[in-house]
Every structure is written in C-alpha cells, then in structure tokens.
Amino acid sequence: MEIPALKSATNLRLSNILVRLLSFCVLVFLARFAYVVTVNSHSCDSLDSCFFPQTPKPSSAAAAAARRRAHYSSVFRDLLTEGLLSTNSASLCIETLDGAEVTALREIGIVNSFGISSQKLPYGEGIRYAKSINHPFGNQSFDFEFSGTAGLDRTPNPVRFALEVSRTLIPGGFFVAHTESLSDEYSLHSLLRLFDSFTLIKLREIKGFDSVPTREIILRKKNRTRNHVEIENRECSVPKHKLDLIKNAELLIEEEPLKPWITLKRNIKNVKYLSSMVDISFKNRYVYIDVGARSYGSSIGSWFKKQYPKQEKPFEIYAIEADSAFHDEYKKKKGVKLLPYAAWVKNESLFFEINREPNKKKNEEEKGRGMGRIQSVQSSSNFIGDVNKIEGFDFTAWLKSTVVERDYVVVKMDVEGTEFHLIPRLIESGAICLIDEMFIECHYNRWQRCCPGKRSPKYRKTYAQCLELFSSLRKRGVLVHQWW
Ligand SMILES: *[C@@H]1O[C@H](CO)[C@@H](O)[C@H](O)[C@H]1NC(C)=O
Ligand SMILES: *[C@@H]1O[C@H](CO)[C@@H](O)[C@H](O)[C@H]1NC(C)=O
Numbered sequence: 001m002e003i004p005a006l007k008s009a010t011n012l013r014l015s016n017i018l019v020r021l022l023s024f025c026v027l028v029f030l031a032r033f034a035y036v037v038t039v040n041s042h043s044c045d046s047l048d049s050c051f052f053p054q055t056p057k058p059s060s061a062a063a064a065a066a067r068r069r070a071h072y073s074s075v076f077r078d079l080l081t082e083g084l085l086s087t088n089s090a091s092l093c094i095e096t097l098d099g100a101e102v103t104a105l106r107e108i109g110i111v112n113s114f115g116i117s118s119q120k121l122p123y124g125e126g127i128r129y130a131k132s133i134n135h136p137f138g139n140q141s142f143d144f145e146f147s148g149t150a151g152l153d154r155t156p157n158p159v160r161f162a163l164e165v166s167r168t169l170i171p172g173g174f175f176v177a178h179t180e181s182l183s184d185e186y187s188l189h190s191l192l193r194l195f196d197s198f199t200l201i202k203l204r205e206i207k208g209f210d211s212v213p214t215r216e217i218i219l220r221k222k223n224r225t226r227n228h229v230e231i232e233n234r235e236c237s238v239p240k241h242k243l244d245l246i247k248n249a250e251l252l253i254e255e256e257p258l259k260p261w262i263t264l265k266r267n268i269k270n271v272k273y274l275s276s277m278v279d280i281s282f283k284n285r286y287v288y289i290d291v292g293a294r295s296y297g298s299s300i301g302s303w304f305k306k307q308y309p310k311q312e313k314p315f316e317i318y319a320i321e322a323d324s325a326f327h328d329e330y331k332k333k334k335g336v337k338l339l340p341y342a343a344w345v346k347n348e349s350l351f352f353e354i355n356r357e358p359n360k361k362k363n364e365e366e367k368g369r370g371m372g373r374i375q376s377v378q379s380s381s382n383f384i385g386d387v388n389k390i391e392g393f394d395f396t397a398w399l400k401s402t403v404v405e406r407d408y409v410v411v412k413m414d415v416e417g418t419e420f421h422l423i424p425r426l427i428e429s430g431a432i433c434l435i436d437e438m439f440i441e442c443h444y445n446r447w448q449r450c451c452p453g454k455r456s457p458k459y460r461k462t463y464a465q466c467l468e469l470f471s472s473l474r475k476r477g478v479l480v481h482q483w484w
C-alpha cells in the first residue's frame with residue numbers, strides 16, 4: 001500500500017486519521033500474529049506461512065521483479081566481463097516480460113538499452129510495444145540483442161524472429177538467447193539453420209531464473225551475410241548428429257520374417273520416433289506427407305493423427321493418392337491437402353493395376369483398391385490385367401518446390417514397389433536431405449498368409465533388396481523405419 005504524498009494543509013486532518021487507522025491495523029496484526037504463533041506454532045513451517053496463512057504474499061509480484069532484475073544483472077555482468085557487451089553498446093531485449101532485462105542493463109551502465117514486448121503491460125522506460133518478428137528499428141541499430149525464455153522459445157515464427165535479429169544487429173554484433181530447448185544436437189542444428197548469417201560462439205548450461213535449467217547460446221553476426229537462398233546441394237552431406245540418432249533408432253529386421261503380416265505390423269511398436277528422441281522446436285514448418293495415402297483412416301487418421309508424437313506443433317498434411325475412389329472422402333477433410341496423383345519420377349500418364357478379381361465380393365474389391373502397381377504407358381503394351389489410366393507426377397520436383405531444409409518433414413511411403421524408383425531419385429537429386437523421418441513399406445516377394453510356403457507373385461524384389469534400400473537410407477543419415 002502506498003501512502004500518497006500529503007502536501008496541502010487541508011489534507012492534514014485526513015493524514016491524522018490515516019495514521020490512527022494504520023496504527024490500529026498494526027495492532028490488530030500484531031495481536032493476530034501473537035495468537036497464530038502461540039496456537040499454531042507446531043504446524044508452522046516458517047514464520048511466513050503462519051503470518052500469511054494460505055494467501056500469497058502481497059508483494060510477491062514486486063519481489064519476483066526484483067529477483068528477475070538481480071538475475072539478469074548477473075547474466076549481463078558475466079557477458080560484460082567476457083567482452084560481449086560494453087558500456088557503449090546499443091542493446092535490445094526482445095520480448096521482455098516486465099522490463100527487468102532493460103533495467104538490469106541500464107543499472108550496470110549500459111544506458112543505451114531498449115526493450116520490446118508484445119504484451120501490452122510493462123511500458124517501462126525504453127520499452128516499446130512491438131512484435132519480436134517486427135522490430136520498430138532500422139537496420140543495424142544494435143550491437144547486442146538478448147532474448148530471454150519468453151522470446152525465442154515462445155515465438156510462433158522462429159524464422160522471422162531470426163531474420164529480424166539479423167536485420168537490426170550490426171555485423172559482428174552479438175545475439176544471446178536463453179532457452180529451455182537445445183538439449184540435443186538436432187535442435188541446435190535446427191537453430192543454427194535459422195541463424196545462418198551467424199556463427200556459434202558458445203552454448204552453455206546456466207542457472208536460469210528461479211533455477212529453471214536453461215541454456216545460453218551466444219551467436220555472432222557474420223560480417224558478410226549470405227543471401228537467404230536455399231543452395232541446391234545435390235550430394236547432400238551426412239551430418240554426424242543424424243548418424244548418431246540412427247544409432248539410437250530401433251534395429252532393422254535383418255532376417256526375412258516368415259510371417260511378415262505379423263512381424264512387420266508389430267514392429268511399429270518398436271519404432272523410435274524422431275520427435276520422441278529430439279526437440280523439434282526451431283523449425284520453419286511441420287509437414288507430414290502421406291505417399292500412397294489410400295483412405296483417410298488407413299494411416300493419416302489412425303496413425304499419424306493419433307500416434308505420431310508432434311510436440312504440439314501444427315502439422316500440415318499432404319495426401320498423395322492417385323486412386324479416384326478415395327478422393328471424395330478428402331474433400332470433407334479440412335487440413336489435409338490431396339494431391340490426386342501417383343508419386344512417380346516424372347509427370348506422365350501411367351497405367352495403374354487395380355487387382356480386381358472377378359470372384360471377389362464388392363467390399364473385398366474395395367479393400368484391394370490402391371494396392372496396384374504402376375508402370376509407365378510405354379512399358380505397358382504387353383501388360384495384361386485390369387488397368388486404369390492415372391496421372392503420375394514428379395514427386396522429387398514437387399518435394400523440392402514444397403519444402404525447405406529448415407522445415408520438419410515426415411514422409412510415409414506405401415507405393416506398391418515404386419519405392420525402388422523413387423528412393424534412388426530422391427537420393428541422386430539431394431531431395432532426400434529435405435526429409436527428416438521416413439516410414440516405408442517395402443514391397444517384395446513375401447511369404448503369403450494364404451498359402452504356406454508360397455511367395456507373393458506380385459513383386460520381384462527380394463527381402464534382401466528391401467533391407468539394402470533401408471540400410472542405404474540410414475547410411476545417409478535418413479531416419480527410416482520399416483512400415484508394414
Ligand atoms: C534492411 O535490411 C533488409 C534485409 O535485412 C533489406 O531488405 C532492406 O532493404 C534494408 N533496408 C534499408 C533501408 O537498407
Ligand atoms: C568484421 O568487420 C570488422 C570491422 O567492420 C573488423 O574489425 C573485423 O575484423 C571483421 N571480422 C572478420 C572476421 O572479417
């Protein structure tokens with residue numbers, strides 16, 4: 001409670017009353033204190049909890065603000081000692097909660113300090129209401145920028161966040177962020193991709209505010225910044241952190257299963273999802289592509305929506321399905337983009353085998369739909385069977401035009417043998433590096449459930465060739481899982 005300054009003589013009487021009132025309050029308070037201490041002393045952990053039973057301390061907000069200021073003061077003093085800051089620095093605190101960072105900077109002598117906040121609240125000195133993706137400052141205005149955990153960790157658009165930092169910082173300037181992420185190599189790499197005009201100076205564990213485990217990352221803006229154009233690298237490199245992840249993934253099933261319809265289906269329980277191993281923050285977009293999606297319920301609805309760990313990220317979903325029998329259903333599904341094509345190596349018409357057998361009942365026929373092999377028009381002259389003409393499209397070209405490496409991309413592929421054309425094409429074009437995690441059903445001459453000792457006549461590839469496909473992807477750092 002604040003007592004307003006009482007200046008005029010007419011207010012004197014009022015102030016006398018106030019003083020008396022206050023004295024009375026203090027008396028009541030003391031009496032209560034004495035009572036509580038004597039009666040409840042056994043159940044009291046501390047004087048505080050006796051004094052203010054079950055009610056928060058009235059000054060807790062102010063106390064927290066003071067603690068925050070002390071915390072940031074010590075953070076910035078360290079940076080000052082390390083030479084990242086100087087008293088001449090123009091500094092900006094992004095998404096400050098209560099201005100504590102700015103106050104702390106000014107208190108230790110960095111007077112040219114400002115803050116922005118997208119909350120309407122604080123408006124202390126030097127703090128402006130602005131979004132972290134749109135600083136109200138000109139290019140190269142600051143030598144130093146800082147983001148506490150309310151900034152980078154919570155921004156809905158880390159790409160634009162990074163671009164703004166890069167824009168308003170001078171070359172050679174420092175950006176320091178506190179984050180609860182960056183606990184694994186994958187998330188560090190994701191972040192460095194966002195800040196690609198910066199070099200990593202340091203990443204260290206610090207004691208965060210209120211002892212929350214926090215990491216401090218220090219980046220320095222390069223003198224010459226690259227253009228933000230994705231460089232097409234055909235032979236994409238195999239980053240070590242991706243290979244390390246694969247070491248932690250479930251093993252591939254080395255031996256050909258005798259009952260593949262059981263073994264492969266059960267294998268989904270062993271799958272080590274990428275998003276269960278690493279932090280997927282700091283990505284541009286989150287994309288799931290279901291190649292050979294068939295009906296909505298077959299994998300998007302039953303598996304991806306329900307089981308894939310998404311870390312609360314909003315995923316865009318693409319369904320690639322050529323069979324028109326499934327198309328109507330997707331019209332009603334909001335949030336799923338249907339591409340009514342067959343994934344292929346170029347844009348061309350294809351023949352699509354529908355596997356219709358005359359004796360089968362209608363519903364079995366429906367179940368068999370979409371299970372057909374595809375082949376190009378040229379090679380289909382001596383193809384016997386029930387075929388439909390469909391449109392194939394260049395999956396690799398589409399992928400390259402749709403996502404970038406900074407996106408988080410998950411692909412499920414069930415394309416009835418076409419994987420042996422698509423995967424090599426993805427690899428040779430470098431597009432494979434756009435994919436973070438893959439689930440592939442590999443089609444081979446598997447043992448059949450119906451007829452013991454007989455292999456499926458439908459596919460010519462062997463289990464060994466499938467295993468080779470999976471291993472070659474894993475060697476390239478692609479986290480691929482065996483789908484059934
Ligand atoms: C400021 O920087 C951005 C890119 O960082 C650039 O597009 C823009 O033209 C620059 N503006 C001025 C006034 O130099
Ligand atoms: C970057 O530029 C500054 C001056 O503009 C210079 O002092 C510094 O040496 C340069 N750093 C590099 C790595 O070129």
Ligand SMILES: *[C@@H]1O[C@H](CO)[C@@H](O)[C@H](O)[C@H]1NC(C)=O
Pocket residue numbers: 347393394
């Ligand atoms: C191939 O087809 C896709 C889908 O219709 C289209 O977006 C793309 O532009 C086509 N590419 C070429 C080279 O025609």
